[in-house]
Amino acid sequence: MTNIRKVAELAGVSVATVSRTLRSPDVVSPATRDKVLQAVNEAGYKPNLMAVRFRSRRTHNLVVLVPTIANTFFARVISGIQEAAQERGYGVLLCNTNGHEETEATYASLVTTRQADGVIQLRAYNPFPEDADSDGTPLPMVNACEVLDDAPCPTVKLDNRAAARLLTEHLLALGHRRIGMIKGPRRSPLTRDRVAGYRDALEAAGIALDESLICPGDFTPRSGYEAAGTLIARAEPPTAIFCESDEMAIGAISCLKQAGLAIPGDISVAGFDDIDFASYSDPPLTTIAQPAEAFGKQAVAMLIDVLERRHQGEPHRMLPHELVIRGSTGEPAT
Amino acid sequence: MTNIRKVAELAGVSVATVSRTLRSPDVVSPATRDKVLQAVNEAGYKPNLMAVRFRSRRTHNLVVLVPTIANTFFARVISGIQEAAQERGYGVLLCNTNGHEETEATYASLVTTRQADGVIQLRAYNPFPEDADSDGTPLPMVNACEVLDDAPCPTVKLDNRAAARLLTEHLLALGHRRIGMIKGPRRSPLTRDRVAGYRDALEAAGIALDESLICPGDFTPRSGYEAAGTLIARAEPPTAIFCESDEMAIGAISCLKQAGLAIPGDISVAGFDDIDFASYSDPPLTTIAQPAEAFGKQAVAMLIDVLERRHQGEPHRMLPHELVIRGSTGEPAT
DNA sequence: GAGCCAAATGTAACCGGTTACATCACACCG
DNA sequence: CGGTGTGATGTAACCGGTTACATTTGGCTC
Incomplete structure (x- = not known):
């Protein structure tokens, strides 16, 4: 050598x-x-970069904690992270946690064992009970997409409440009065905000909330399929369903069609995320578009700012959303 | 510290x-x-693992070169890689190349600069013209999924030719005689093998190959949409279309429906990969299932074998495929 | 009790860079 | 002409581990 x-x-x-x-x-x-x-x-x-990094105490690696990379939305976020990191000379150490908190903790320890300089987590879970390194310095971390309420670090997220309200208002404007919701896992702040936005819209329209129209899912097509089945089995089924992800919306549509319902003729369906497949679904999905890659880029920029001690101003950012109206929503049957 | x-x-x-x-x-x-x-x-x-690794000359990191992580199939492969690597104490450095060869070369240099021990590449492209490190030792590498013909390293892949033949035979058995194909990018060995399998089946059935029924795509839904448009605009359009990815099949279906065609009534569509969405498409996709996660795990196992000098036996492996028949294929209209 | 061996532990060189500090050459000034 | 400041380069300590080799200890044999 x-x-x-x-x-x-x-x-x-x-x-x-x-x-x-x-x-x-x-x-x-x-x-x-x-x-x-x-x-x-x-x-x-x-x-020999191992030597350089050892000496300079900078690994130039970032750990990304992602619940599941198999989710189309997260895949796009990671793409953005990847690109931004590479531009700035950082590597990306991927950790697919599959929701196991212990796995997250293992990977977060990559930082304390000096294998990475910081963490980007795409899920609201604090792997550091102490919120600090053993010697009291806070762990360099950025929380993106799904964000802790009192995150002790910079965050990037969507205004989920406003976005959910916007989408619900679209359904209300079409004339829907019974709007079902397929939400995410309980306890998730992201889901809680979206449900709040949905409530806001109903309340503003003077419609009483019917808890039985809210069904939990887990963002997979399968869970959307199952939740839709539950919803249409209700005594008074909804005339529209708001799904918290396009994946669940696609599953829901599959179920509704099998039940012989026309979309949007008999029932409207809306999604969230605007993944690629949303445009190619039948009918194409009405949804909320999120700037997925931008989340990744923003998160990297913020984390590197922290790492390089450029602590300037406001560390909480919101990225814009957009309502994309396609064919899966329409007026309710009279 | x-x-x-x-x-x-x-x-x-x-x-x-x-x-x-x-x-x-x-x-x-x-x-x-x-x-x-x-x-x-x-x-x-x-x-301090930086110190440990510097001293022991082992980074315990693997670089993964992936054309695009936004592809559902690759996302699953990466999931498998991730899991297997973690089990064995290795980290995964992700490189989303977006097909840029220079990016691949940059990342492959992570190995020569001692930031990673080996490379897993999910695409047939040799980033090392010399196929060797500067001091003559070959680069620890495994080629998975899309494999170079004369790959100078262990490989894991599907028997793409046999799988394509199997799927084509299914369409022939249903009675189709004009079968279109939406293939991948030209020059790709993967596509070439699948086209060969398609040819094998046609030949065995005594059907002449019609080159005009083969359209290139790039594995995205959009390209499937466009290619399907081209195919049905032919003077004698096909009665079935074999797509080299489920993504393209979903795009194709969207186009065909917009053209007023019933599936499979007027035209059958088959995909490849068996992604999650394949089951939730309307109609559900007939496709070839690949063990995506297994590709990842196998690749990691082989690479670590190379790294740890356990060079045992046959370094080329084929994983099994399976024909999954769903609703998108049926008998041709008479 | 001397001699020997094995097991347990200590000493210090080493990996390949970075960088504080020392040194040196030289120009410029009063 | 001695003093001083500046820019370029060299010397060597250092980062935090690993490990070859040296040393110590103690049990065993004859």
Whole structure:
């Protein structure tokens, strides 16, 4: 392995000069710089980054904790993270937690064992009960997408409440009065905000909330399929269903069609996320578009700001959403 | 930062003893072992893994080169990689190449700069023209899913030719004689094998190949949508379409329905991969199921075998496929 | 009791960089 | 001409572990 000493020898200078030539070229004279660079080339020298990082106490790696990468939305967020990280010279260590908190804790320890500089978590769960490293310094972390209420770190999220309200208002405007909701797992702040937005809209329209129209799911098509089955089995079934993810909406549609219902003729369905498949569903899904890649990029930018001690201003950001109206929602049957 | 010397001091032993207690507990006496472990606990000591790895010249990281993580199939493969790697104590450095070869080369250099021990690539592209490190040692690499013909490394793939033949035979058995194909990008070995399987089946059935029925796509729903449009605009349109991915099949179905065609009444559609959405499409997709997660696990196992010099036997593996018949294929209209 | 061996532990070199500090050459000034 | 400041380079300590080799200890044999 060619190391810095070989290069130094080859160039006839000291190792310090080689190091300086590569790290801060401006402090060495042009003549030596050329000599060193030529020697570097000749020797095919590449610095051993493990050594560099060990010495500089910076790994240039970010851990990403994601509940499941198999979810289309998260896949897009990760794409954004990946791209932004690469641009700034950071690597991405992926951790698919599958919701196991212990797995998350394991991966978060990558930071305390100096394998990564910081954590981006895409789920509201604080893997650090103490919220601090053993020596009291807070863990560099950014919380994106699903955000803790009192997150002790920068956050990026959607205004889920406003978005859910917007979508519900769209359904109300079409004339729906009984609107079902397939929400996410209980206890999730994201779901809670969206349910709040749904309530806001109903309340503003003077419609009483019917708890029996709210069904939990887990963001998979299967859970949407099952929840839709439950909803239409009600004595007074809804005329529209608001699903908290496009995946669940697609599952729901599959169930409704099998039950012989026309969409949106008999029942309207709306989703959330605007994944690729939303446009190709039959009928195409009305949904809330989220800037998934932007979440990733923003999260990386914020985390690196923290890491590089550029603590400027407001660490909580909201990204914009947009209502995309397609064919799966329409006026209720009279 | 608590380091090994503090622990040694606390336990009243030398640093070597501490190191040995943690790495090879069997060579230290039970009494000292207990002393050391207690000191480790007391000090809240965690080894600095950057130092460990630097010294031991093993990063315990694997780079994964993936064309696009936004593809559902790859997301599942990565899930498998992730899980298997974690089990064996390796981290996963993700590289979403978006098909840019230069990006791949950048990431592959993570290995030469000692940031990762090996590479798993999910696409047939050799980022190392020289196929070797500068000092002549071959790069630890495994090629999975889409595999180079003459891959100089272990590989895991599907028997794409047989799978495509199987699916085509299913369509032939239903009575189809004009079968369109929406394939992947040109030059891809994966696509070439699948086209070969399609040909095999047609040939065996005594049907002449009509090149105009083969349309290229890029595995996205959009490209499936567009290719389907092209196919049905032919003078003699096909009565069935075989898509090389479920994503494209879903796009194709969307296009066909918009054109007023019933599926499978007027035209059958089959996919490949058996992604989650395949079951929830309308109609549900007939497709070839691939063990996506197993690809990931297998690739990790093989790569670690290479890394740990356990070079045993046959380094090329095929995973099984399965024809899943659902509602999107049926007999042609008479 | 001397001699020997094995097991347990300590000492210190080493991995490959970075960087604080020392050194040196040289120009400029009063 | 001595003093001083500046820019370029060299020397060597250091990061936090691992491990080859040296040393110590104690049990066993003859």
